[in-house]
Amino acid sequence: MARQSLVAATVERFSDDVLEGRFPPGTQLPPEADLAERYGVSRLTAREAIKLLQAQGVVRGVPGRRSEVAPVAQWTGLEMLVRSVSRADDAGPVALQLVAVRRMIETGAAALAAEHRTDDDLAALERHLGGMRDAHTAADVDAFVRADIAFHDVVLRAGGNVFLAVVMEPLGRVLQHARRDTSSHEPVQRHAIAEHGHVLDAVRARDAERARDAMASHMDQTEADLRHFVLRQT
Structure with a gap:
């Protein structure tokens, strides 16, 4: 070695x-x-x-x-922090912090994606949203999470800012685990499909503010679902 x-x-x-x-x-x-x-x-x-x-x-x-x-x-070190939080006994606060980080980064990424996306980016977003729908129908949680992550990865890259995907990449393992916990609940999948659809519509229309708002709405829904279905908070 x-x-x-x-x-x-x-x-x-x-x-x-x-x-x-x-x-x-x-x-x-x-x-x-x-x-x-x-x-x-x-x-x-x-x-x-x-x-x-x-x-x-x-x-x-x-x-x-x-x-x-x-x-x-x-x-x-970000990689070291990811290793530490992925082992935490109480993952609730960590999961909520991750949603907060995603909200700060991904709302801006969605706006950039709306401004700079290519036809190939749009086709990829449509394909991954279709994958989420298919996985929901098949009750395949792992496939749903993969399609969900792939959709967001396209949004991060479509804006043309190379730092966005690099900043988010070390969080991938924790995000995948957190998304699976949340997406194992069927209503959460339905909510996510609807919210991703709004993001896609805004990106397709090249409407940056609408895309930003759609992603913010998606993060709000994600936090609400996390609190209700996973953390059992009222």
Whole structure:
């Protein structure tokens, strides 16, 4: 395995150890040689992994002593934060925060998509919405979620801003899990199909404000369904 892959794998295994309580926040890192032995890598790989962990806020330097594990709330690497929230026991607050992030990003993305979409983008949106309808009819939750995610991916890319999809990509695993929890309820699928249809109509019409409003409505409905069907809030 290439050194870069070994470093990434070591970082993941160390973060798993932190999240599973084997290295609680405030714990001093073991000596470099011990880490290398624990993860079956060279000392050089362990050293590079520690540097990457420091860059992502998982590990922090302490003057006069070995570095220590930082509290999860201080982690700055998006990938590391995604790993932490995906393991959270109480996923409710995390799911609501994700909807809030999606609302901020995807409403603007929908407006851009309406302004810049191509005929190919439009065809892809129609195809994925059709996939959602077919999956709903077949009661296939996994297929529904795949089509739902694909629809939003087209919206993110259709605006021509390369940063949008890159920013959202690390959240993909958490979003997929959260969407499956919500979409397992049949009424939620019906709501989502209707809301996606409104977004598609606005993008087709090249109406940026209408697309923004349609996506905001979709996020409002998503939050309401999440609270009612998954979190059981009144």
